[in-house]
Amino acid sequence: MNIINIEHIAKIYQVGSEEVHALRDVSLRIEKGEYVAIMGPSGSGKSTLMNILGCLDTPTRGLYEFKGVNVSEMSDNELAAIRNREIGFVFQTFNLLPRSDALHNVELPLIYAGVPAHERKEKARMALEHVGLADRIHHKPNELSGGQRQRVAIARALVTEPAIILADEPTGNLDTKTGEDIMALFNEIYEQGNTIILVTHEEYIAEHAERIIRIRDGLIERDEKVVNRYIPQKNGASKL
Amino acid sequence: MKEFLYELKEGLLISLRAIGANKARSVLTTLGIIIGVTSVVLMSTAINGIDNAFQNGVASLGSDNLYIDKWEWFNNDTPWWELRNRRNLTVEDYERYKELAKIPLAVAPTIWSFQNIRYKNRIVESIIIQGTNHEYIKTTNLTFKEGRFFNELESNSGRNVVVLGSEIAKNLFPNGYAVGEYVRIKGHKFKVVGILDEQGSWVMGNFNPDKQVFLPLQNIYKYFQSADFRSITINVRAKNSLMVEATKEEAIGIMRRVRGLKYNEPDDFSINQQEGLLNTINQTVGVIQIAGLFITGLALFVGAIGIMNIMFVSVKERTKEIGIRKAIGAKRRTILSQFITEAAIICMIGGTIGLIIALILSLVVNQFLPTSVQIDTIILAIVISIATGVVSGFAPAYTAAKLDPVEALRYE
Ligand SMILES: Nc1ncnc2c1ncn2[C@@H]1O[C@H](COP(=O)(O)OP(=O)(O)O)[C@@H](O)[C@H]1O
Ligand SMILES: [Mg+2]
Numbered sequence: 001m002n003i004i005n006i007e008h009i010a011k012i013y014q015v016g017s018e019e020v021h022a023l024r025d026v027s028l029r030i031e032k033g034e035y036v037a038i039m040g041p042s043g044s045g046k047s048t049l050m051n052i053l054g055c056l057d058t059p060t061r062g063l064y065e066f067k068g069v070n071v072s073e074m075s076d077n078e079l080a081a082i083r084n085r086e087i088g089f090v091f092q093t094f095n096l097l098p099r100s101d102a103l104h105n106v107e108l109p110l111i112y113a114g115v116p117a118h119e120r121k122e123k124a125r126m127a128l129e130h131v132g133l134a135d136r137i138h139h140k141p142n143e144l145s146g147g148q149r150q151r152v153a154i155a156r157a158l159v160t161e162p163a164i165i166l167a168d169e170p171t172g173n174l175d176t177k178t179g180e181d182i183m184a185l186f187n188e189i190y191e192q193g194n195t196i197i198l199v200t201h202e203e204y205i206a207e208h209a210e211r212i213i214r215i216r217d218g219l220i221e222r223d224e225k226v227v228n229r230y231i232p233q234k235n236g237a238s239k240l
Numbered sequence: 241m242k243e244f245l246y247e248l249k250e251g252l253l254i255s256l257r258a259i260g261a262n263k264a265r266s267v268l269t270t271l272g273i274i275i276g277v278t279s280v281v282l283m284s285t286a287i288n289g290i291d292n293a294f295q296n297g298v299a300s301l302g303s304d305n306l307y308i309d310k311w312e313w314f315n316n317d318t319p320w321w322e323l324r325n326r327r328n329l330t331v332e333d334y335e336r337y338k339e340l341a342k343i344p345l346a347v348a349p350t351i352w353s354f355q356n357i358r359y360k361n362r363i364v365e366s367i368i369i370q371g372t373n374h375e376y377i378k379t380t381n382l383t384f385k386e387g388r389f390f391n392e393l394e395s396n397s398g399r400n401v402v403v404l405g406s407e408i409a410k411n412l413f414p415n416g417y418a419v420g421e422y423v424r425i426k427g428h429k430f431k432v433v434g435i436l437d438e439q440g441s442w443v444m445g446n447f448n449p450d451k452q453v454f455l456p457l458q459n460i461y462k463y464f465q466s467a468d469f470r471s472i473t474i475n476v477r478a479k480n481s482l483m484v485e486a487t488k489e490e491a492i493g494i495m496r497r498v499r500g501l502k503y504n505e506p507d508d509f510s511i512n513q514q515e516g517l518l519n520t521i522n523q524t525v526g527v528i529q530i531a532g533l534f535i536t537g538l539a540l541f542v543g544a545i546g547i548m549n550i551m552f553v554s555v556k557e558r559t560k561e562i563g564i565r566k567a568i569g570a571k572r573r574t575i576l577s578q579f580i581t582e583a584a585i586i587c588m589i590g591g592t593i594g595l596i597i598a599l600i601l602s603l604v605v606n607q608f609l610p611t612s613v614q615i616d617t618i619i620l621a622i623v624i625s626i627a628t629g630v631v632s633g634f635a636p637a638y639t640a641a642k643l644d645p646v647e648a649l650r651y652e
Contacts, residue, residue, distance in 0.1 A: 056567060056645045077571050084569020095564045095649065099261045111250050112569040156568065 004030040009062035022048040024218040035190045037209035045218040088157025090167035094149040103137040127155040147178035184232040255582035269550045270590025272543020277594030283532030304478045310471035312510040326508040328471035346378035353464040359412040371460035379477040387419040387434030398458035402430040406438040407450040544632035551636035563648025576641040583633025591625025
């Protein structure tokens with residue numbers, strides 16, 4: 001089943017009198033259960049594409065169907081509902097609420113989904129357990145390491161059981177070792193049947209996925225299966 | 241409905257978190273609201289107090305009363321010198337009026353004198369001594385704590401008897417038991433025959449019956465001042481409020497006759513009414529109200545601007561937070577209500593602090609001006625503070641709600 005179908009998407013930013021073509025003409029399909037890396041140099045339009053796929057932004061031109069529904073015609077509220085229920089974001093800079101503890105950060109999407117308090121606390125706790133942070137649920141972001149923060153962010157992305165997880169350079173702010181642990185976690189999540197789109201500019205990170213879409217100057221350059229996918233060591237997580 | 245309550249509850253919790261994170265700023269922000277609410281509560285409390293006292297005053301004197309006097313009490317239609325040049329009203333005028341008047345319920349002459357009053361080593365200085373007759377009590381609603389008013393015999397024969405207002409009695413006889421004792425006025429002994437109940441009509445100043453004493457009219461002329469020193473006043477009580485106008489018409493006719501006025505001569509007396517007093521008091525209350533409204537409005541306005549300002553700063557500072565919330569599914573409406581709720585809570589906290597300050601201050605004020613804080617005043621204060629929060633929080637909240645999520649997430 002197609003989760004995502006985009007056809008001839010373009011995104012043009014108006015900067016002063018100049019037009020910046022962040023995306024020129026992009027078409028792609030992503031199916032349920034895929035692990036896709038979007039690869040490209042800095043400025044190639046990866047984040048722009050991810051924001052559109054995540055319903056944070058709308059394309060200037062083109063068609064976007066999410067689970068067969070035309071997203072381009074949705075209202076702000078409908079987009080918010082899709083982001084809330086169907087999409088889990090993981091950002092390079094974690095983007096946690098700094099004054100709230102891990103538990104509150106993770107339960108926040110469930111608050112917006114209208115889940116009753118005891119149920120959502122339970123779900124948030126389980127999600128934190130899932131990412132190996134059972135003993136950190138009442139820690140605030142500044143009391144956690146970078147890797148732990150990214151795990152909280154991943155737990156927040158997973159807690160609503162979204163149709164797709166979008167990760168924009170999730171290891172970009174982490175050292176190699178911790179980055180590997182996070183990639184191991186993504187692998188685990190993938191193996192449990194989740195759909196993941198991973199944005200990166202590093203070949204080595206992209207090779208964790210089973211499919212790589214290479215993008216340059218707002219155009220898809222190549223779209224290929226990874227023959228010999230890199231499977232990270234699972235036990236890395238325990239050394240966190 | 242359930243969804244709304246859920247959102248409200250979660251909105252409140254989120255707002256409380258945000259306020260908790262900026263305690264000092266939140267409290268400072270509320271200063272304007274604190275001042276506004278304090279003044280709302282104090283003002284309406286004071287106005288209540290004045291109003292009550294006035295109602296008591298009118299009630300104790302009787303609202304269906306007319307006062308025939310040389311002086312015009314409230315309206316200043318007639319020039320002062322003209323009033324001054326009028327002949328004094330005399331006891332004879334009173335007697336002839338009483339004889340001719342058919343419709344009043346009761347009629348009594350009064351004349352006053354400033355004197356000191358003592359009992360043993362206790363003294364109350366410069367009080368109003370009212371000289372009148374036994375009919376006087378029927379022209380008022382005064383009630384007795386102890387004893388009685390002087391009777392017809394005591395009145396006609398000019399006995400040295402006296403009735404004390406409650407405050408005078410309290411000062412001279414702190415332990416009670418005044419009836420039967422003798423007080424001295426200008427060296428003359430008077431036997432106390434009655435003590436009035438407290439009337440609480442302090443607005444009326446020296447005319448407050450609590451601060452007066454009453455004795456037979458002849459004694460005023462006999463001991464304190466000559467008959468031509470001051471005009472008397474004739475207190476007239478109409479049968480009921482519907483009869484006030486008729487009683488007044490009759491009084492004008494009779495008095496013109498008594499005073500021997502020709503048809504083309506103007507009245508050389510005035511018929512005064514409580515209404516005049518009412519107008520004066522209402523004017524005073526009105527001035528206080530306007531001043532109060534002005535101070536309150538100004539404080540609340542300043543408060544509202546402060547809240548708005550701080551909320552704009554808060555929205556700016558928390559742009560990234562708003563971006564995160566939107567990314568994970570907060571709707572515009574959710575963000576809007578989050579920030580409005582936050583402003584409303586800050587204001588409500590300010591309002592509560594203001595209310596507490598006002599309650600404490602009103603205890604202090606209570607020493608001078610008997611008041612009580614009404615429950616509707618409290619509700620009003622809370623409603624006003626929440627409303628201020630909602631109004632001043634709207635614009636910043638709206639700005640937050642319509643932020644573009646991608647831009648907001650990129651904000652550092
Ligand atoms: N809000 C914006 N306004 C103007 N230009 C933008 C904006 N966002 C991105 N761009 C431009 O679009 C191009 C693609 O940006 P981006 O998608 O962030 O690239 P990447 O994530 O691959 O580094 C860049 O040239 C960038 O400068
Ligand atoms: Mg990028």
